[in-house]
Amino acid sequence: MAIHGGSSVSPVTDQNPQVLPPSAKIRWQNAKISRIDHNTPRVSSFWFRPAAPFDFKAGQHVDVRLTAPDGYRAQRSYSIASAPETHEEVELTIERLDDGEVSPFFHEVARVGDEIELRGPLGGHFIWSVEDGGPLLLIGGGSGVVPLVSMLRHRKAQGSKVPALLFYSARVWDEVIFRDELLAMHDARDGFELAFSITRESPRRPVDFSRRLDMPIVAELLRRLPANPKVAFICGSNAFVEAAAQGLIDAGMPATLIKTERFGV
Amino acid sequence: MVTRGFLGRHRGADEAARLPPGQHLTSDFPVLSAGPTPRVSTQSWAFTLKDGPRPIARWSWDEFNSLPQTKLTRDIHCVTTWSKFDTNWEGVLIDDLLEAAGVELSTAFTLAHSFDGYSTNVPLADLVGGRAMVALRYEGQPISPEHGGPARLLVPHLYFWKSAKWVNGLQFTTRDEAGFWELRGYHMYGDPWREQRFSGD
Numbered sequence: 001m002a003i004h005g006g007s008s009v010s011p012v013t014d015q016n017p018q019v020l021p022p023s024a025k026i027r028w029q030n031a032k033i034s035r036i037d038h039n040t041p042r043v044s045s046f047w048f049r050p051a052a053p054f055d056f057k058a059g060q061h062v063d064v065r066l067t068a069p070d071g072y073r074a075q076r077s078y079s080i081a082s083a084p085e086t087h088e089e090v091e092l093t094i095e096r097l098d099d100g101e102v103s104p105f106f107h108e109v110a111r112v113g114d115e116i117e118l119r120g121p122l123g124g125h126f127i128w129s130v131e132d133g134g135p136l137l138l139i140g141g142g143s144g145v146v147p148l149v150s151m152l153r154h155r156k157a158q159g160s161k162v163p164a165l166l167f168y169s170a171r172v173w174d175e176v177i178f179r180d181e182l183l184a185m186h187d188a189r190d191g192f193e194l195a196f197s198i199t200r201e202s203p204r205r206p207v208d209f210s211r212r213l214d215m216p217i218v219a220e221l222l223r224r225l226p227a228n229p230k231v232a233f234i235c236g237s238n239a240f241v242e243a244a245a246q247g248l249i250d251a252g253m254p255a256t257l258i259k260t261e262r263f264g265v
Numbered sequence: 266m267v268t269r270g271f272l273g274r275h276r277g278a279d280e281a282a283r284l285p286p287g288q289h290l291t292s293d294f295p296v297l298s299a300g301p302t303p304r305v306s307t308q309s310w311a312f313t314l315k316d317g318p319r320p321i322a323r324w325s326w327d328e329f330n331s332l333p334q335t336k337l338t339r340d341i342h343c344v345t346t347w348s349k350f351d352t353n354w355e356g357v358l359i360d361d362l363l364e365a366a367g368v369e370l371s372t373a374f375t376l377a378h379s380f381d382g383y384s385t386n387v388p389l390a391d392l393v394g395g396r397a398m399v400a401l402r403y404e405g406q407p408i409s410p411e412h413g414g415p416a417r418l419l420v421p422h423l424y425f426w427k428s429a430k431w432v433n434g435l436q437f438t439t440r441d442e443a444g445f446w447e448l449r450g451y452h453m454y455g456d457p458w459r460e461q462r463f464s465g466d
Contacts, residue, residue, distance in 0.1 A: 025465030068273035109270040124449030245301035
């Protein structure tokens with residue numbers, strides 16, 4: 001999950017902004033929950049089958065809205081986890097927030113067969129396609145990994161060999177979302193490097209870390225790529241994103257190549 | 266369509282009346298930015314007023330701080346659906362800025378510009394009449410870099426992406442020109458009460 005956003009923003013850096021025609025209207029539609037996967041104790045993936053499937057780019061999100069019998073509505077944005085190639089369904093990976101209003105509904109009430117209103121695709125900044133090239137540096141904290149996983153699934157589905165590295169920070173090993181899938185991707189040795197940082201446990205693999213992102217980690221990540229990153233995507237809590245972005249800047253990466261997405265509420 | 270099993274939170278009458286459709290109340294102040302936070306020093310800070318490509322007025326940080334300062338208390342609404350009530354801001358009303366510049370301005374449209382290259386379009390009518398300011402303080406303190414300091418635009422009656430962080434200029438344009446998010450699918454005007462989140466809403 002990543003509630004992405006727009007409350008006043010930053011760099012105008014896209015090489016190719018995804019300019020939409022002013023008339024493009026993204027309509028609300030019903031989507032049926034076709035499957036629910038329990039990823040970790042606090043995170044589940046909900047697969048939606050929209051009445052009118054839509055094309056999207058890896059990194060984009062959808063808006064979901066829930067309507068109460070009295071007409072009250074709650075609306076949230078969720079990043080798409082699935083690859084754009086999985087066209088008929090979209091996977092939204094939602095972390096349960098204890099003080100939330102929408103995420104507890106999904107975790108406690110929603111079930112397969114329910115119809116939910118959503119619309120998408122939304123967001124034209126935090127997106128990547130294999131044609132955009134690399135090396136690609138992905139940095140995710142917690143459920144901030146979701147849009148980055150969509151990018152990696154897209155890369156794999158396209159058979160791309162674009163060099164890519166994911167640094168994924170989680171508190172404990174059992175909270176690593178899509179862990180087995182990412183490990184399998186790494187085992188393919190097709191130019192994808194994977195580094196977990198498990199901040200409250202010891203590292204499980206020699207390539208992993210067990211602390212918050214710092215300058216030595218940034219330097220080591222850059223060493224593991226064959227060339228300087230063409231673009232970096234960072235997603236997570238604000239504190240995580242701030243630290244990671246500043247780390248890349250301190251390592252000499254131009255701010256214009258760094259795209260960020262931060263959790264809202 | 267009523268969602269099976271969804272009741273929603275109980276909300277008081279005041280909250281219900283003040284929340285635009287699709288919004289929910291937060292007591293936090295979430296940070297949402299498309300890139301790294303720029304660190305802008307007040308020594309190098311300047312604000313430029315432009316008519317098309319032509320600069321017509323420019324203020325340093327000290328000059329800007331000596332312009333008339335006004336306080337505004339407003340509800341703010343982010344397009345990502347959080348709203349925050351009674352936020353307190355202090356800064357220079359656009360009305361006072363235009364008066365200080367002492368220029369006759371005729372175009373109906375503006376683009377606000379920021380240090381990091383961000384831009385957003387706001388009609389002039391939405392900036393004047395005490396409706397908008399360049400804010401220098403939030404809750405009595407200098408605005409932190411994450412929230413757009415040293416100075417951010419404040420146009421509280423529109424979705425908050427219009428309140429550009431790290432603002433360093435206002436440009437009058439002859440046409441309504443799309444800014445950063447408006448080029449990426451967001452609405453040209455952004456009225457929360459009409460739920461103008463995305464292009465076509």
